[in-house]
Amino acid sequence: MSQTNYPEVNADRLWQRHMDMAAIGGTEGGGVHRLALTPEDIEAHVLLAQWAEARGFSVALDPMGNMFIRREGSDPSLAPISSGSHTDTQPYGGRFDGITGVLTAFEALETIDEAGIETRYPLEVAIWNNEEGARFTPACMGSAAYVGFKPLDDLLSRTDPEQVSMRDCVADLAKALPQADKRELGAPIAFFIESHIEQGVRLEESGNIIGAVTGMQGYRRFEIEVIGEDAHSGTTPRSRRKDAFVAATDMTHALREVLWDDDDEMRYTIGRFEVLPGGVSVVPGQVNFYIDLRYHDKAALDRLAIEIPKICEAHSGPCEVRIVDAPTVDPMTFPEDIVTGIEAAAERHGFGHERMYSYAGHDARHIARISPAGMLFIPCWKGISHNEAERAEPEHVAAAAQVISDILIDRAKS
Numbered sequence: 001m002s003q004t005n006y007p008e009v010n011a012d013r014l015w016q017r018h019m020d021m022a023a024i025g026g027t028e029g030g031g032v033h034r035l036a037l038t039p040e041d042i043e044a045h046v047l048l049a050q051w052a053e054a055r056g057f058s059v060a061l062d063p064m065g066n067m068f069i070r071r072e073g074s075d076p077s078l079a080p081i082s083s084g085s086h087t088d089t090q091p092y093g094g095r096f097d098g099i100t101g102v103l104t105a106f107e108a109l110e111t112i113d114e115a116g117i118e119t120r121y122p123l124e125v126a127i128w129n130n131e132e133g134a135r136f137t138p139a140c141m142g143s144a145a146y147v148g149f150k151p152l153d154d155l156l157s158r159t160d161p162e163q164v165s166m167r168d169c170v171a172d173l174a175k176a177l178p179q180a181d182k183r184e185l186g187a188p189i190a191f192f193i194e195s196h197i198e199q200g201v202r203l204e205e206s207g208n209i210i211g212a213v214t215g216m217q218g219y220r221r222f223e224i225e226v227i228g229e230d231a232h233s234g235t236t237p238r239s240r241r242k243d244a245f246v247a248a249t250d251m252t253h254a255l256r257e258v259l260w261d262d263d264d265e266m267r268y269t270i271g272r273f274e275v276l277p278g279g280v281s282v283v284p285g286q287v288n289f290y291i292d293l294r295y296h297d298k299a300a301l302d303r304l305a306i307e308i309p310k311i312c313e314a315h316s317g318p319c320e321v322r323i324v325d326a327p328t329v330d331p332m333t334f335p336e337d338i339v340t341g342i343e344a345a346a347e348r349h350g351f352g353h354e355r356m357y358s359y360a361g362h363d364a365r366h367i368a369r370i371s372p373a374g375m376l377f378i379p380c381w382k383g384i385s386h387n388e389a390e391r392a393e394p395e396h397v398a399a400a401a402q403v404i405s406d407i408l409i410d411r412a413k414s
């Protein structure tokens, strides 16, 4: 195909849309505070719907509060070719995480529409509800519910710290968009691609502007309780102590030795460590801590998932150790033809590109359970994300939209 078959996206329009969105929940520090389905996030959905309707695109909502913007194809019976991400942010987050994936997808649909290109498949922009998991847990709730990975009723019953339920928030969203069609959860998707800022420094360091994402890390988490015995810190000799802090720190040191890899690919983190009862003159009788272990190799993760409890046991001394919970997500790989499709589109437009792995989780992970799916990254300044200082360059955002537009055309035409 020649270049003329791939119309050029409108970089100025796309940037302006980013700035319009950044104003909704915009902070004094130049970031965005727009937690899932707050009035601000609902306003962002409404603005997107207005832009969609101005183009003649339709809008639909599913029971989990995911929103879909659709440009009909010549065969409406076909499942859509889709792209998108999320509108919600972390508390005092940035102007690009999530929304770039939504706006590049929307720009692609506008570009294709303006060029008068007829597609056989419908084209859609997907806005997945509550990706960040900041107001309601878990993260990636919308895409997880859509593909049936987690039950709808359970997720709708989740509440925020003010005891407002997700169910009520989804009802508020539906009320704000009375014109929206209804979409079933799990309705087939023929293809999905998500663009996102990298949230790391690999692209910035290489000077490339498109990262063709090959796969996503999996994780194993362990919620661990170490049970000892509260005792007087002055009168209790070592021989009689059951010090949960000593046992827990022995475990974490031993784990650090085992989980140390020279190529720095395995990510071992203890982000929470509670010492109880917390009296300065009490030998602690209990410690709760959480291990977050991320890696790309499922076999290695499976092996470590068996080893970690044994290591904890071996270093528990006079204390008892209990694994309270151990959630698991396997690493995943995106289909090779989608990765090469991203590379080909980047090549066509002269965008430097490289393959890379995703160290963060994204909605595309869930959508890949029901549809061929892929992801691309663009650089983000100093890798700073989940921060008001988050920044992406206009030409990089436009490059993402261009690659998405090309790929949607290729996938939707025949």
Ligand SMILES: [Zn+2]
Pocket (backbone or CB within 6 Å): 086, 097, 098, 131, 196
């Ligand atoms: Zn995101």
